[in-house]
Amino acid sequence: MPPKLARRRNAVLRPRDAADVYAHPRPELARLARRGALRQVAHGYYVVVPQRRLADPRWRPELHATALGIAVTDYGIDDAALMGTSAARHHGALPRAVAVAVVAIPRQRAALRLDIGQVTFVKRKVGRLDVERYEHDLVTGWVTTVEQTLLDVADRPALGGLTEDSAREVVRALALRADWGRVAELAREQRRPRAHRTALELSEQDPDARPR
CATH class of the missing domain: 1.10.10 (Arc Repressor Mutant, subunit A)
Incomplete structure (x- = not known):
C-alpha cells in the first residue's frame, strides 16, 4: 500500500x-x-x-463509519453528517445493530447497496443541522447531536428501517439525555413543530414541564 x-x-x-x-x-x-x-x-x-x-480475511468495515466516509469522499467533510438511526446508534440510543446507515448530503441521491449493508442518503443542508464531531478509525466528520437526532427520528421514524416500536425506544433513550430547551430551539429554527410534538409524545414527556 x-x-x-x-x-x-x-x-x-x-x-x-x-x-x-x-x-x-x-x-x-x-x-x-x-x-x-x-x-x-x-x-x-x-x-x-x-x-x-491485514492478515484477517474476516475483517469488515463498520457500516456507519463507511457510509460517512463515502459521503465525505463524494461531497466533502462539511457537507456530510451521520443522522437518524446512524446518529442514534452513535449516541447509544440504538443498541441493536441495523443494516441501514443514514447520511445527510447536499443533494438527492439513491440508496447505495454495500456488501455490509445499505446507505440511505437524505438531502439536508448540514450547515443548518446541529452537529458535533465524529471520530472513528475509518473517518473523521460530523454526526447530529442528541437533540437534532431526537427531532429527526421523531419526524421520520421509519427512515433507516426502524419499526414503530423501535423508533419509540430510540426517542425515549435520546429523551433521557436531551436538553429539551435546545430541542425546542431547534424545532423553532427549523420550523418543525410537528416533530417537536411527536418527540414529546413518543417520549411521554410533559410539554409544560420543559423549558420554552
Missing part, C-alpha cells in the same frame, strides 16, 4: 483519489483489494484495511 493512501484520514477510497499515485488507478486498486490491503464495499468504493487487520 503506498504510504500516501495508507495515511488518508478518510479510509474510503475511489479510483480517482489515487490518480496522483497511479497512472491507472482502477486496476491498481483492484490488485490491492485482491491482496487484502483494500476491501471493496461497492462498485467504485474501497476501504483501506487497518494495518493490524
Whole structure:
C-alpha cells in the first residue's frame, strides 16, 4: 500500500483519489483489494484495511463509519453528517445493530447497496443541522447531536428501517439525555413543530414541564 493512501484520514477510497499515485488507478486498486490491503464495499468504493487487520480475511468495515466516509469522499467533510438511526446508534440510543446507515448530503441521491449493508442518503443542508464531531478509525466528520437526532427520528421514524416500536425506544433513550430547551430551539429554527410534538409524545414527556 503506498504510504500516501495508507495515511488518508478518510479510509474510503475511489479510483480517482489515487490518480496522483497511479497512472491507472482502477486496476491498481483492484490488485490491492485482491491482496487484502483494500476491501471493496461497492462498485467504485474501497476501504483501506487497518494495518493490524491485514492478515484477517474476516475483517469488515463498520457500516456507519463507511457510509460517512463515502459521503465525505463524494461531497466533502462539511457537507456530510451521520443522522437518524446512524446518529442514534452513535449516541447509544440504538443498541441493536441495523443494516441501514443514514447520511445527510447536499443533494438527492439513491440508496447505495454495500456488501455490509445499505446507505440511505437524505438531502439536508448540514450547515443548518446541529452537529458535533465524529471520530472513528475509518473517518473523521460530523454526526447530529442528541437533540437534532431526537427531532429527526421523531419526524421520520421509519427512515433507516426502524419499526414503530423501535423508533419509540430510540426517542425515549435520546429523551433521557436531551436538553429539551435546545430541542425546542431547534424545532423553532427549523420550523418543525410537528416533530417537536411527536418527540414529546413518543417520549411521554410533559410539554409544560420543559423549558420554552
